[in-house]
Amino acid sequence: MPDSEDSDLGDDFSDEEDAQITERRDEAIAELKALKSEPSQATIDKFWDDYADVVALKSDNTTFFHEIVQEVGKRQKQNGVDAASIRPLFMVLVKKLPKLLEETDNNGETPLYSAINYRKPKTWRLVKYTLQCCDNNECVKKHVINSLKHLGGRGGQACLNLAFEHEVSDSVLRSLVSIANAEVLELVDSSKKTPFLHAVQYEQCDENRVKLIRLLLDKDMEIIDRHRTRDNPRPRVTTFLDLKYSKGGSAEYSVYGEHERTRRIHLGNVKFGKDQEPTTRTVRNELQNPKAKDLNPDSKVNESSKSMSTHSKKLKDQTTGDQDSGSRPIVQDREQLKVALTSATDEKQRFRQEKRREHRQDKATEQDVSRVEVLRGRPEVVDEATGNQSGAQASSDIKSNRAANTSLKRTNTSNPTTHGPKTTEKKPSPSVKAKAEPGVLAENSEKIREMLKLHYMRTRDVDRATSFLYGKNVQGR
Numbered sequence: 001m002p003d004s005e006d007s008d009l010g011d012d013f014s015d016e017e018d019a020q021i022t023e024r025r026d027e028a029i030a031e032l033k034a035l036k037s038e039p040s041q042a043t044i045d046k047f048w049d050d051y052a053d054v055v056a057l058k059s060d061n062t063t064f065f066h067e068i069v070q071e072v073g074k075r076q077k078q079n080g081v082d083a084a085s086i087r088p089l090f091m092v093l094v095k096k097l098p099k100l101l102e103e104t105d106n107n108g109e110t111p112l113y114s115a116i117n118y119r120k121p122k123t124w125r126l127v128k129y130t131l132q133c134c135d136n137n138e139c140v141k142k143h144v145i146n147s148l149k150h151l152g153g154r155g156g157q158a159c160l161n162l163a164f165e166h167e168v169s170d171s172v173l174r175s176l177v178s179i180a181n182a183e184v185l186e187l188v189d190s191s192k193k194t195p196f197l198h199a200v201q202y203e204q205c206d207e208n209r210v211k212l213i214r215l216l217l218d219k220d221m222e223i224i225d226r227h228r229t230r231d232n233p234r235p236r237v238t239t240f241l242d243l244k245y246s247k248g249g250s251a252e253y254s255v256y257g258e259h260e261r262t263r264r265i266h267l268g269n270v271k272f273g274k275d276q277e278p279t280t281r282t283v284r285n286e287l288q289n290p291k292a293k294d295l296n297p298d299s300k301v302n303e304s305s306k307s308m309s310t311h312s313k314k315l316k317d318q319t320t321g322d323q324d325s326g327s328r329p330i331v332q333d334r335e336q337l338k339v340a341l342t343s344a345t346d347e348k349q350r351f352r353q354e355k356r357r358e359h360r361q362d363k364a365t366e367q368d369v370s371r372v373e374v375l376r377g378r379p380e381v382v383d384e385a386t387g388n389q390s391g392a393q394a395s396s397d398i399k400s401n402r403a404a405n406t407s408l409k410r411t412n413t414s415n416p417t418t419h420g421p422k423t424t425e426k427k428p429s430p431s432v433k434a435k436a437e438p439g440v441l442a443e444n445s446e447k448i449r450e451m452l453k454l455h456y457m458r459t460r461d462v463d464r465a466t467s468f469l470y471g472k473n474v475q476g477r
Contacts, residue, residue, distance in 0.1 A: 024054040025064060029071055035085040044089050048096070056097055063100045064093070065111035069126060073118040083125040090126065094133045098143040101130065102150070110147045116162050117152070124172050131175040141179065148176070148184045157189040164198035170208035177215055182223055185216070185240035192245040193258075200259040200452075202266045205444040206436040213448055217241075217455045224459050234461055241456075242464070244471070254468045256452045263445055270438070 028051040039047075055064040068090065074080030083090075094101070104110055112130060115123040134141040148159045157165070160176050168176075177185075177195070188194055196216055199209065220241045227235040244252045253261055436444070457465050 018059055021054050021057060021059045024051065025059070025067065027051070028055060028064070029067060029081070032068070032071070032081045032086050032089070035082065035089070037085055038088050039086075044092055047089060048092065052096075055093065056100075058100070058103055061104075061106050063103045063105075063111065064097075065100050065103075066105050066109075066114060069111055069114045069118065069123055072126060073115075073120055073123045083122050083129075087125075087129055091129050091133050094130055095137060095140055098133075098140040101143045101147045104150070107152075109152055110150050110159070112144070112147050113150065113152050113159050113162065116159055116166060116168060119166050121169060124168055127168075128172050128175060131172075131179055134179055144179060145181055145184060148180060149187065151187075151189075158184065158187040158195075160184060160195040161187065161189040161193070161198060164195055164201075167204065170212070174208075174212055174215065177212060177219075180219075182219075182240060185219065186243065188243070188245070194240055194243050194245075196240055196255050197243075197245060197253070197258050200255055200262070200448065202259060202263040202441065202445060203435070205441050205448060207440075207444065210444050210447050210451075214451060217451060220455070221459065234459060236461070236464075242460075242468075252471055254471055256449065256456070256469055257471055259445070259448060259452070266441075 028047070031047060031051075057064075068081060068086075071081040072083045101111055105114070107114075109117065112127055115126045118124075130144065134144055151158055152162065160180055163173055163176055180195070185195055199213055199216060220239050223239045224235065224237060227237045229235070241255060244254050244257075246252050247261075453469065456468050460468065
């Protein structure tokens, strides 16, 4: 068994040696692909005896851990390696070869960084297994922390910052924060933000995020306690919680200020999005499918507007046209023209309001249809605009065949009078976490702000607490 601490990774090989190593590694990967369930200890021991000489080496600037991440991350599961099946074998390799965790590939990424950057729950499992190896193993923990300190070659980000950005699963995030030391928590990325500044983003404030922020505050308290004395209960120590970042070169944001900033932006976007979303979606659909314009109520409004405009133009032309022309009537009364234009505008407004009313009714109908489909055991349709599952009781309107302005695809049938419109469910990506409801966000935001206030006032002096909560230009004014 090679010594994981002192063994030479051996980057310098001849072409023939590289070919041999690649061939042996391919055999090792094939062994992992063949595993459909967790292997026995005998199987693990045999794998190590057969391939220890090649899995410990770094060839073509790639470690065996990098190759495992790539195989687990493959799109087609049958073509790759199943993370759950190799768990005990993978953890044995990590404990025997922890130094490989610090090695980078051609992209400047460590195995942990690559596993996070894949943005797939199946590669995030490898991160979780790696962190589990740190329990009662200081050697592995040391190399894991060194890996977390490394900044990725392309984005200039550390693993923990990247994990928050990609919204890694809560269990993995908690494990990463638990093992991170003060140096890791002080690392800033290309946006000059620390992991804590990423953690307080308003739109991510679910119940798990509240617990995670409490864990970060506990880590800050541990640092403060190490410097606290009887004569100095509030030592002036700068920790990762005190670090701010500048946005636009003027405003400085603390952790508290960043939460407030993202809260205002989120609430503003929600309000703005409600007014703008239908229009944006309509334009996008028309660009992608010109024929959809015929099914779009708003497009009919536009056509009606053009018709009204053409009618008004004709009326104007009649008042200023050639008086000698006897082929068309002349409107001589300006009041009559004004009444005609006003009437056209009112008609356009009524038409627009009617189509909007029909659009709302169609959305309610679709929700009723989806509820009936659930009762029949068919796949449930999710309203993409709200992310909520459909709900109202089925009624006679369910058979309505009107095409609402939604992003759900509709397919014509041979007998539309007896068959309702078919819908294609858009399955959410497994790597996308469900967004918290507005009420939940508001409630958790209040908890987070209260936690930050109380903790900072208990551990810092008045001046620093004031700067933390109401710092210079903290609200961007």
